[in-house]
Amino acid sequence: MPEKKLDNCIFCKIVAGQIPSKVIYDDDDFIAFHDINPAAPIHFLIVPKKHISTLSDCDDSHAALLGKMMLLAPKLAQQQGCGYEVDGNGSGTGGFKALFNTGPDGGQEVYHLHLHVIGGPRPWRGRTIVAA
Ligand code: AMP
Ligand code: ZN
DSSP, rough: OOOOOOTTTTHHHHHSSOOOOOOOEOOOSSSEOSSOOOOSSEEEEEEEOOOOOGGGGOOOGHHHHHHOOOOOHHHHHHEEEEEEEEEEEEESEEEEEEEETTTTTTTOOOOOOEEEESSSSSSOOOOOOSOO
């Protein structure tokens, strides 16, 4: 699968700065930005800068990238105000969903790998990206 920038890919264009986005994180490998159509009070996407179409296109060579991507989710969720925390009594608060939509039956609309991070106080009144 190609991993270079694709001219017709909206997320490659966001990575290249050709389309504006509300960026919350940027490093050599990833960019994260707010979803334009949020499903909950907090909804952002973690996107590898290299073009990979879907999770199903990943193999062992992507293990480190995927691991880093997953570990960014709780870190950025915390920064955005939807981190999961356990108080001194053992009660958990906050939290988020982290999901990859893959393929048509998975509801994938943008074919550039991305991890949704969705959280904030319930009820969530936005579109149902996943059964809440
Ligand atoms: P998926 O269905 O998993 O492919 O999700 C694609 C997500 O990208 C949707 O939640 C869209 O709202 C979001 N999206 C599409 N275009 C943009 C954009 N220009 N900026 C931010 N988010 C976008
Ligand atoms: Zn792309």
